[in-house]
Amino acid sequence: MNAPFVEQKARQTLTIVDCDIHPAHRTPDELLPYLEPHWREHYQTYGVHVRQALSSALMVPRMMAGGMRSDTLPERGGPAGSDLGMLQKQHLDPVNVEFGLLMALSKGGMEERNPAFAAAMSRATNDWQVDRWVRQEPRLRAGIVVPQEFPEAAVAEIERCAGDRRYVQIMISSRPSDPLGHPRYWPIYEAAERAGLPIGLHPVGYNGGHPSTGSGWPTFYLQEHYVFTACMEALATSLIVGGVFERFPNLKFVMVEGGFAWAPALAWRLDGHFEKFRKEVPHLKRRPSEYLREHFWWTTQPIEEPEQSRHLVEIIDWIGWDRLLYSSDYPHWDYDNPSFAFKFPMTEEQRRKIFRDNAFALYRLA
Amino acid sequence: MRLPFAGAIDCDFHPAAPGMPQLLPYLDEYWREQICNRAIDRMSFAMMSYPPNAPISARADWRAATEGAGSLAQVRAQLLDGFGLKFAIANVIHGCVALHNDDMAAAICRAVNEWLRAEWLDREPRLRGSILVGPQDVSQAVAEIERLAPDRRFVQVLMLVMGEKLLGRREFFPIYEAAERHGLAIGVHAGSTYRYAPTIVGWPVYQFEDYVAQAQAFANQTVSLIAEGVFRRFPRLKVVLLESGVSWLPMTMWRTDKTWRGARSEVPWVDRWPSEIIREHIRLSTQPFDATDATAVAQTVDRIGSEEVLLFSTDYPHAQFVGEEALPDGLPHEMLRKVLVENALATYPRLAQDAATPAIADAKEDV
Amino acid sequence: MSRHVACTAAELPPGARKVVEVEGREIALFNVEGRLHALLNRCPHGGAAICAGVITGLAQSDGPGDYRMERRGEFLRCPWHGWEFDMATGQSWCDPRRTKLRNFEVSLEAGADLVRGPYVAERYPVTVEDAYVVVEL
Ligand code: FES
Numbered sequence: 001m002n003a004p005f006v007e008q009k010a011r012q013t014l015t016i017v018d019c020d021i022h023p024a025h026r027t028p029d030e031l032l033p034y035l036e037p038h039w040r041e042h043y044q045t046y047g048v049h050v051r052q053a054l055s056s057a058l059m060v061p062r063m064m065a066g067g068m069r070s071d072t073l074p075e076r077g078g079p080a081g082s083d084l085g086m087l088q089k090q091h092l093d094p095v096n097v098e099f100g101l102l103m104a105l106s107k108g109g110m111e112e113r114n115p116a117f118a119a120a121m122s123r124a125t126n127d128w129q130v131d132r133w134v135r136q137e138p139r140l141r142a143g144i145v146v147p148q149e150f151p152e153a154a155v156a157e158i159e160r161c162a163g164d165r166r167y168v169q170i171m172i173s174s175r176p177s178d179p180l181g182h183p184r185y186w187p188i189y190e191a192a193e194r195a196g197l198p199i200g201l202h203p204v205g206y207n208g209g210h211p212s213t214g215s216g217w218p219t220f221y222l223q224e225h226y227v228f229t230a231c232m233e234a235l236a237t238s239l240i241v242g243g244v245f246e247r248f249p250n251l252k253f254v255m256v257e258g259g260f261a262w263a264p265a266l267a268w269r270l271d272g273h274f275e276k277f278r279k280e281v282p283h284l285k286r287r288p289s290e291y292l293r294e295h296f297w298w299t300t301q302p303i304e305e306p307e308q309s310r311h312l313v314e315i316i317d318w319i320g321w322d323r324l325l326y327s328s329d330y331p332h333w334d335y336d337n338p339s340f341a342f343k344f345p346m347t348e349e350q351r352r353k354i355f356r357d358n359a360f361a362l363y364r365l366a
Numbered sequence: 367m368r369l370p371f372a373g374a375i376d377c378d379f380h381p382a383a384p385g386m387p388q389l390l391p392y393l394d395e396y397w398r399e400q401i402c403n404r405a406i407d408r409m410s411f412a413m414m415s416y417p418p419n420a421p422i423s424a425r426a427d428w429r430a431a432t433e434g435a436g437s438l439a440q441v442r443a444q445l446l447d448g449f450g451l452k453f454a455i456a457n458v459i460h461g462c463v464a465l466h467n468d469d470m471a472a473a474i475c476r477a478v479n480e481w482l483r484a485e486w487l488d489r490e491p492r493l494r495g496s497i498l499v500g501p502q503d504v505s506q507a508v509a510e511i512e513r514l515a516p517d518r519r520f521v522q523v524l525m526l527v528m529g530e531k532l533l534g535r536r537e538f539f540p541i542y543e544a545a546e547r548h549g550l551a552i553g554v555h556a557g558s559t560y561r562y563a564p565t566i567v568g569w570p571v572y573q574f575e576d577y578v579a580q581a582q583a584f585a586n587q588t589v590s591l592i593a594e595g596v597f598r599r600f601p602r603l604k605v606v607l608l609e610s611g612v613s614w615l616p617m618t619m620w621r622t623d624k625t626w627r628g629a630r631s632e633v634p635w636v637d638r639w640p641s642e643i644i645r646e647h648i649r650l651s652t653q654p655f656d657a658t659d660a661t662a663v664a665q666t667v668d669r670i671g672s673e674e675v676l677l678f679s680t681d682y683p684h685a686q687f688v689g690e691e692a693l694p695d696g697l698p699h700e701m702l703r704k705v706l707v708e709n710a711l712a713t714y715p716r717l718a719q720d721a722a723t724p725a726i727a728d729a730k731e732d733v
Numbered sequence: 734m735s736r737h738v739a740c741t742a743a744e745l746p747p748g749a750r751k752v753v754e755v756e757g758r759e760i761a762l763f764n765v766e767g768r769l770h771a772l773l774n775r776c777p778h779g780g781a782a783i784c785a786g787v788i789t790g791l792a793q794s795d796g797p798g799d800y801r802m803e804r805r806g807e808f809l810r811c812p813w814h815g816w817e818f819d820m821a822t823g824q825s826w827c828d829p830r831r832t833k834l835r836n837f838e839v840s841l842e843a844g845a846d847l848v849r850g851p852y853v854a855e856r857y858p859v860t861v862e863d864a865y866v867v868v869e870l
Contacts, residue, residue: 064813069781070787071785071812333813333814333815335779337779337780337781339780340779
């Protein structure tokens with residue numbers, strides 16, 4: 001599996017961009033000050049309304065400490081990821097993070113069923129990210145969480161935030177209610193293109209109401225963890241085949257935490273069957289793989305670890321070294337440390353691209 | 367590339383699915399009455415996954431083969447003689463498995479299997495069959511396996527890749543128990559009963575997306591079979607993924623291996639690397655391969671890391687390749703005999719016996 | 734091979750764990766019900782400080798649906814990705830041949846023996862009355 005461990009000092013001297021950091025609420029009430037008064041009351045009375053049986057637990061529970069690194073609990077109390085000081089001490093400082101991109105998963109309205117409340121929660125979460133994190137730690141950047149199932153409200157939220165450069169992307173759950181190529185989501189893409197912001201797709205625990213597979217629900221977390229890739233494969237397929245990039249030629253998607261080793265095989269399958277389905281999708285002017293290579297970026301965590309690391313290098317050669325963005329997923333259990341996660345040799349240039357330059361260019365960081 | 371020698375075994379070809387009128391003689395009186403009186407015999411059971419006129423569903427030069435009468439003659443000419451095959455395994459994908467009435471589904475499955483036996487297997491000794499079952503009613507599926515197992519021309523049990531529940535679940539174990547006991551493989555073929563959206567993110571807009579999503583369904587079933595310990599419980603069982611595509615498999619192995627190292631204690635019966643279990647128990651048919659060129663094919667084979675996994679198929683009459691180029695370019699030369707013959711013999715114990723018994727294999731054609 | 738006094742026995746009672754630095758290396762010391770373990774404080778997989786790991790047993794099974802815990806207290810689960818390591822050998826349960834936590838000989842020694850012997854650690858004022866945890870690097 002892995003080459004025998006060679007003892008070495010952490011060799012991360014480069015400054016890096018981490019494209020996936022999860023901030024958490026310290027207390028369940030943390031969002032209240034950011035909600036309008038009547039939504040505050042609604043939230044305290046009814047809580048969230050999502051498409052699953054349990055309101056605040058996953059029905060396929062995580063393996064490690066609720067899905068967290070078991071060394072990330074703040075000494076001052078509160079859940080993992082809720083303490084800025086700990087994030088700085090445990091991650092930003094030691095691994096030399098120059099910019100860290102926040103992915104606010106919790107209660108952002110992405111999966112809320114009540115449209116108006118979903119919009120209110122997105123607003124609150126976006127204000128909270130900036131107020132409690134970015135304002136206090138200039139290395140951090142926010143992502144605009146949107147009530148994705150209600151595109152009109154999503155567009156309004158994009159327009160409210162987009163002028164503020166502390167938001168560097170739009171964030172959409174990779175488990176939407178419909179495949180994202182569906183025309184009903186297109187207003188969001190129009191707004192994203194207008195704002196010049198990439199769209200980051202990240203799995204959010206709750207979902208759009210569909211089972212994790214076309215044959216129903218998985219029994220075990222071992223299976224549920226796998227479907228993070230299936231989301232991304234289905235979304236890439238839908239965005240490409242749906243013709244989104246013919247209509248929005250400047251749109252960029254970042255696949256966060258969905259693996260990347262699937263990309264070549266998916267592209268081969270799409271291209272291989274394209275001719276037979278061509279008449280069904282006359283809006284496609286190019287082979288599907290061309291859209292995949294042009295409009296998508298991938299974050300690296302949790303990095304695939306084939307027995308032979310050259311296999312992963314082949315995959316990256318296909319995808320392009322300019323398409324991968326380092327991500328840690330701090331404080332989640334499948335965290336990738338930049339000094340250890342890449343178990344294959346890279347040139348200095350390749351390292352710079354993956355750890356820093358690709359993200360700088362894509363997100364126009366400065 | 368073309369087949370380098372005669373005598374290959376095609377593990378996935380499709381006789382044109384019989385229409386209901388063709389099946390009536392094989393139904394008992396009750397079901398014949400039901401089906402006629404309810405005009406079910408005038409319904410098409412064409413699957414959503416294979417629109418009959420779509421280019422994927424039949425190669426233009428093979429189209430005639432889907433038109434009922436005479437189709438055995440065409441299969442002989444275009445497939446068996448055309449490719450010089452020793453055996454070809456007939457997988458009949460019939461829409462009856464999508465019915466919600468389990469009894470009606472089981473009755474039609476029985477008729478389909480009887481039709482296959484009488485109209486194909488009895489007439490052409492190079493043909494072998496799969497026992498079509500609807501797994502959602504486990505006891506009727508097992509009964510059908512038991513009913514047909516004595517006929518050794520049936521070499522596997524056939525199910526769709528997308529159904530009501532993931533195939534690793536324990537409730538399906540009696541099906542696997544019966545299959546293992548009778549020396550039958552489990553064939554899982556592309557297609558869905560559409561109990562759920564075919565993707566985790568809902569219903570795609572285009573047929574093209576549905577077809578592409580089948581590969582993810584196969585990956586999910588692979589992970590399910592591993593996680594639920596099916597092969598720990600049935601160590602002699604082989605599962606053959608039919609029309610699954612191949613190139614997705616290495617990523618699935620890598621990812622499942624990695625996650626297992628952290629999640630092992632959740633499924634303590636998984637006591638070996640998932641990739642090792644996959645290499646031992648899961649087989650994939652070679653059409654479609656889903657790799658654009660010879661390099662991509664060779665890379666995929668190298669990443670799979672075993673010569674035993676691939677079984678030759680044409681997927682006849684589906685349109686997967688052009689002309690006689692039934693083998694993907696890029697398969698290592700020294701692997702060809704395995705892919706074309708030996709792996710199938712190792713996967714289907716009944717085929718291996720027949721291959722070793724010339725009297726059966728060369729039995730007279732009954733025309 | 735050299736022997737180093739890592740700490741006093743009193744600093745590592747049963748149930749305790751402690752990180753010490755010996756010759757520039759971080760060593761995680763564990764006392765599990767009287768059994769001492771000294772492991773390099775870095776996971777061979779992804780670099781986690783394994784001193785924060787979870788001490789556990791080994792989930793075993795005779796087949797689907799059968800669960801039992803064995804060898805309680807003999808395994809360390811990495812705080813990040815949860816890989817399980819046999820504390821006595823350092824071997825990863827899933828991949829014993831290729832993935833190992835570096836582990837070191839560790840013993841409890843009486844101060845009286847240390848004072849006499851050739852292994853006295855410069856940074857530890859060893860007294861005859863106490864007992865010490867000694868690590869061999
Ligand atoms: S860092 Fe220890 S298991 Fe990954």
